[in-house]
Amino acid sequence: MAPTPVITHPHVHELLKELHARSLAQEANLPSPMPPRCTPEFDRIMSDKFVALDQDKCEFVYQLARAIGAKTVVEAGTSFGVSTIYLALAVAQNTSGLYTPGKVIATEYEPGKASKALEHWSRAGEDIRSVIDLRVGDLLETLTNDLGIVDLLLLDIWAPLALPTLKLVQPNMRRGAVIIVDNTLDSYLGYGDLFEYVDSLGSGFQRVTLPYSKGLDFIVYEPRM
Template sequence: MAPSPVAAPPHVHALLKDLHARSLEEESHLPSPMPLRCTPEFDDIMKDKFIALDQDKCEFVYQMLRAIGAKTVVEAGTSFGVSTIYLALAVTQNTAGSSPGKVIATENEPDKANKAIEHWSQAGDSVKSVIDLRLGDLRETLKKDLGIVDFLLLDIWIPLALPALKLVQPSMRPGAVIVVDNTTDNSLSYADLFAYTDAPGSGFRRLAMPYSGGLEFMVYHPDN
């Protein structure tokens, strides 16, 4: 097996391995079928659950952020902060020797946000120091101070994906990349997002990648 593409100290690799394992273990115990997303029943089940982005998807995102030199990144949906660690590692490495970058993380469950802060502290200052955690509903917290955004991760309850994209869009640089999780398995639920991005002249181009459940890779070119 190829070595991990993620440049990180051994204790961070060990932490990520442990967090991914705990997330998978929890996911295996979720009730089936699940209540509809964004209902009180759904929120109640999910309020203390990891639901981290799969490790192979996190590694892809990290590798892609290094390739595009992303310095300002927005994460819609942070939970216990697992994917955020990959984003922060890439941004820290992309900005070495220049002005610092930032990863804007969003979470509306205070207990989850506290767990995320714990995990970032365990990862170390080079991870923690670039993260701007915005606690609360992302439909409010992403309204301002985004900077010029290179990358947006949409790992959020599906009905919030389009509102998040619309909030970040005015701050996206030409060529900004957007990654959306579980798009193939949930293509019907993502109908509003895809109607928006596929509309003529939207500026978005998308491609579904064959990760588990599908991972949408979008690029924003507002002028062509």
């Protein structure tokens, strides 16, 4: 197995290890079966859960953000801010020494989760915290302005919100922007409308499913000129 590709301080590696472990421990104790997504009961159960993106997926997203030189990233679904740390590291490294700083636009509608995320980013350090623009509230409202030119969109959100979020961000995506969608094999039916939109002829999107646990889709936006 390759060593982690993530370049950061030892205390950030320790923090990430701790947060991933806490997330996995919570997931092991989730009720089964879970109520359908976007219902009040589902929201109540998830209101204090990390549901962090798996560590190998986070490392992949970090590598990807570094490879495409992402300067502006939108994260749909921030929770306690675990994947955000990886995105912020990549953006900070991509924009180091540049006049215009990069940004990760993070979105979370549970205020309690948003304040925990802020705590975690403070523990990670100012270089990470300073590139994160946290927007608390419903992302369908908080993502309507000031996005800039988006290089990367991470859709780590309940499946019914994925397509509306993509449609909101799409006008700001640069040619060659990448969209990452989590749990695409596990929630294949839930993502039906997203896949129909992305896979339709002339959409400008090309999609591939990567063989991560429960699936991770990699979509490139190359609209016709």
